[in-house]
Amino acid sequence: MGDVIQASTAPKAVGSYPHARRVGDLLFLSGIGPRDPVTDAIVGNEYSDDGRVRKYDIEAQTRAVFANVRAVLEASGARWEDLVDVTVYLTNMTGDFSRYNAVWKEFFPDAITAPCRTTLGITALPTLIAIELKCVAAPQE
Template identity: 70%
Template sequence: MSRAGIQAPGAPRPVGRYPHARRVGELLFLSGIGPRDPASDRVPGNRHDAEGRVVGHDIVLQTHAVMANVRAVLEDAGARWEDLVDVTVFLTDMAGDFTAYNAVWAEYFPDPASAPCRTTLGIDALPTPIAIELKCVARATSDGDA
């Protein structure tokens, strides 16, 4: 059984020492994926004060960006969007962001019957100044690295 680690050139660099994904048998496990831009490493929608500290964010922009990054990892691993089976979502502002994030989710998964299973958790912080991160499991469409 292959346990190949996958580094996806189309996604932002991981912020730690781990692969973007790992294929184990017929499953593909994605590490936590955030909304950073793969080319610039910037976080879309973050607002900064005069000293450069993050003082706010746009969850709609960040949700679209994280979906694009998940898609990039899936495609680089040889999987498709439709192969997603389970998604854990981490939000740093559940009360303020859930409704807008959920509306964006519905754009990507309009039919709840064919959407992946989903768990959404409100957390205090993520390792970088992002407001959303996704942890995904997908069916692997092939046994080797793409």
């Protein structure tokens, strides 16, 4: 079924699955969110006294997701430039797309070399996060 990758520098998975799996020449990353790998806190969230998210920072969450993706790639022997396909899940497409897209452009300034991308607006994610990425990479030897 392929080699399983668990990245010690990325946040632990929230379920029973690996960070990534290598099958042939491709690397498939599980959904990755914006949790801090040390504290497990969700980056960019501010909570009210009752534990609800009062506000969040989509740019901070996007940067944290990208850092976590990079950590999994590096643990797999791959690089950021090896990403070939990214599926992005946003819980607030209308409110967050332009700010998330601006951060994307910082990390992928050239559309010709950027990975393919699909961005989906969804109603919720398994934890109190506003963004999650699902990635495929083709590591170069």
